Amino acid sequence: MTDKPGQPHVGGDYRNVRRLRANSLQPTCHRMASEGLTVGSICWENETTALGVDTNDRNSHALNLRPVKNADPAYDYNTGYVWRHESGVFYMFAQRECLSLSASTSSEDQTPHLSARIVSGYAHWLADRRTGNTKCQPYLQHWGFLCAPAQLDIALAVSRTGDNFSWPAGREALLSPSLTGSFASRVVGTVQGIVEAPGGEELWLYYYGDNIDNSGRLGPEATHRDTSIGRARFRMSGFTFLHVPLFQPAFAGQPARPWPDGGCHVITKPLQYSGRQLVLNVDTGAVGSIAVAIEPLAGDHANATRFGLERSMQLTTNSVRAVAAWWSSAEPDAGKVEDVSGLGGQAVRLHFVVVAARLYSYQFV
Numbered sequence: 309m310t311d312k313p314g315q316p317h318v319g320g321d322y323r324n325v326r327r328l329r330a331n332s333l334q335p336t337c338h339r340m341a342s343e344g345l346t347v348g349s350i351c352w353e354n355e356t357t358a359l360g361v362d363t364n365d366r367n368s369h370a371l372n373l374r375p376v377k378n379a380d381p382a383y384d385y386n387t388g389y390v391w392r393h394e395s396g397v398f399y400m401f402a403q404r405e406c407l408s409l410s411a412s413t414s415s416e417d418q419t420p421h422l423s424a425r426i427v428s429g430y431a432h433w434l435a436d437r438r439t440g441n442t443k444c445q446p447y448l449q450h451w452g453f454l455c456a457p458a459q460l461d462i463a464l465a466v467s468r469t470g471d472n473f474s475w476p477a478g479r480e481a482l483l484s485p486s487l488t489g490s491f492a493s494r495v496v497g498t499v500q501g502i503v504e505a506p507g508g509e510e511l512w513l514y515y516y517g518d519n520i521d522n523s524g525r526l527g528p529e530a531t532h533r534d535t536s537i538g539r540a541r542f543r544m545s546g547f548t549f550l551h552v553p554l555f556q557p558a559f560a561g562q563p564a565r566p567w568p569d570g571g572c573h574v575i576t577k578p579l580q581y582s583g584r585q586l587v588l589n590v591d592t593g594a595v596g597s598i599a600v601a602i603e604p605l606a607g608d609h610a611n612a613t614r615f616g617l618e619r620s621m622q623l624t625t626n627s628v629r630a631v632a633a634w635w636s637s638a639e640p641d642a643g644k645v646e647d648v649s650g651l652g653g654q655a656v657r658l659h660f661v662v663v664a665a666r667l668y669s670y671q672f673v
Contacts, residue, residue, distance in 0.1 A: 359402060359465055359473040389498040392470065395669075399547060400465040400473050401482065401498045401513070405458065405522055458523040459485050460495040462515065464547055476548065483515060483540055491534040492517020493527040499537060504544070509628050513540045544628045545589050545669040550574065554595065554664040571597070571663035578605055578657055583672030584649045586632040586658075590623055596664030597622040600632050602648060605655040615648065617661060628668075648672070 390400045462483040465473035486492045495518040503512045518535040519527040526533065552572040555564040590598050599620040604611050613619070619634040621644060633644040652672075660667060 356471065358467075358471065359400065389500055389502070390470070391502045393545070395545075396468070398467040398470040398473070400467070401462050402465050402473075403460050403497045404463050404481075405460045458494075458521040458525070460497060460522060461485060462496055462498060466548070482547070483513070486517065488527060489519075489529045490517070491519055491536040492538055493519045493530070494521040494525075495519075496538075505541070509544055511542045511544060511546070513542060514538070515540060543589075543591075543668065548668075550660075550662065550667040552596075552662040552665060567663055569661075571599075571661040574660040574662060574667075575603075576658040576660075578655045580653055580655060581672040582649075582652045584647050585673050586648055586670060587673050588623065588630045588632060588670050589628045589668035590630050590665060591626040591668070592624050592665040593626070596662075597624050598663075598665050598667060599623070599661040600670075601659040602651055603657045603659050604651055605657065608651075608654070611651055614645065615651070617659060620661075 390398055392398050461481040463475065463479060464482040465475055467473040483496050485494055485496055492515070496515050499514040499516055501514060503514075504510075505512050515538050516535065517538050518533070519530045520533050520535075521527070552567075556567055558564045586600065586602070588598065588600070592598060599617055599622045601617040601620055602611075602615040615634055619636075619638070621633045621635060623630050623632070631646055632648075633646045635642040636645050658670065
């Protein structure tokens, strides 16, 4: 990947992300930089950690199964493809694995004791071993290893600079192994490259799949090894989004209830823009809606009314290019206004009212 034009870079115009295993328990993804890619100019330097153990990793391991003293939880983040979105955000498609851990047997109770730790996202496998749950028994191999599922998925890490990546809340997989019996039932991993599909409505991510896990075991229902290249289709700018349900979630013993004031209100930080239209990437489903106001910060009362929530034409659509519009007046036969260039260059905030919908992105064009 290359640095975004106009932004400062550290040590080079080109960046490379690789997996580094400092020791057997703590592999990380590291970032390096080089001034050029031609023969004689490649010099990868200024290596720093781009993705590694964080506080959640350290705090998630609270199990008393012979913990390794003063060690971080074991995990395995394989280097993923890094892609820079047009907004300037860097996305890393990191491959994760549930590790295979060595085990020994106690002479007193013949209970396997782990001599290493497992990736925090799969800590339930250790919990099951501690409580004697038999679902882990098939993974205790005769050569003395407790092999966890050893499947690999793809998770999304994000960065504003391309230097330090972090996980979104929840750390759900972006792309998981597929249905049992398919070519990608045990392992998925990125192939270098993401493509904007013809028409500009989708992103295509190419991945490889395997029905043998990382411990060499064939997936259930498979009779032979099958590995192929697949294509995952994502909505344009669809990796992250604002999702508002139909009702406020139940909280602190209170039942789910309708949103007050017509929906969930979301207000952006102050911004300036240029362009004639505000274009939204939204999915409101059948019962949702999104309204938007452009609120000038300089007390421009006329434009505050013209582009206020009261005149906003609610969007009820599933589109990557929905144009925001407002009624030209409060009259029943009023026309619509889409031209927002009058506020261009001024400090404004966008005020969204969202209910039962997803807002993926917005831009001025």
